[in-house]
Amino acid sequence: MARRLAQQRWVMRSAPVVLRLERVIRRVSDGRRGVLDLAGLPSIEVTVPGRKTGIPRTTSLLYVPHGADFIVLGSNWGSAEHPAWSANLRAAQTASVRHEGEQFLVAVREIDGVERKPFWDLAVEFWPGYAMEYELSGGRVFRIFELRRKSG
Numbered sequence: 001m002a003r004r005l006a007q008q009r010w011v012m013r014s015a016p017v018v019l020r021l022e023r024v025i026r027r028v029s030d031g032r033r034g035v036l037d038l039a040g041l042p043s044i045e046v047t048v049p050g051r052k053t054g055i056p057r058t059t060s061l062l063y064v065p066h067g068a069d070f071i072v073l074g075s076n077w078g079s080a081e082h083p084a085w086s087a088n089l090r091a092a093q094t095a096s097v098r099h100e101g102e103q104f105l106v107a108v109r110e111i112d113g114v115e116r117k118p119f120w121d122l123a124v125e126f127w128p129g130y131a132m133e134y135e136l137s138g139g140r141v142f143r144i145f146e147l148r149r150k151s152g
Helices: 015-028 084-090 113-126 127-136
Strands: 045-050 056-062 062-065 071-073 094-099 102-111 143-148
Touching: 045 071, 045 084, 056 062, 062 102, 062 113, 071 113, 084 102, 084 143, 094 143, 102 127, 113 143
Parallel strands: none
Antiparallel strands: 045 056, 045 094, 062 071, 071 143, 094 102, 102 143
């Protein structure tokens, strides 16, 4: 049901409400759950230093499972601008991820070049709403990142 809803343009206008609700649910569940989890979708919290301030910034994101790794896309609800978190992630080599109550470090890798299309196809297959968000954004090329758990 969530996948069908995500393909409705009106859902993108609900972003401010969903983001506020996300913060409340994360707070009361001590970070273990969010809106996406309640909708039956996989989510993570990514913490990365701000590229200008160095202050840690935390964002809840839908992820696309890729083996043991996490794929995240900077769709920004179909906005014409890239999300701030994607610029911060782009500037970082590592980030902290909270997934199902566990926190760990990940290596950050931006996917581009010839690798990009298979990752985009995987993401759209997993979450068809990305195709609609791409159209809404005016054709902005979403940043795609692979987050790979660091051992140790």
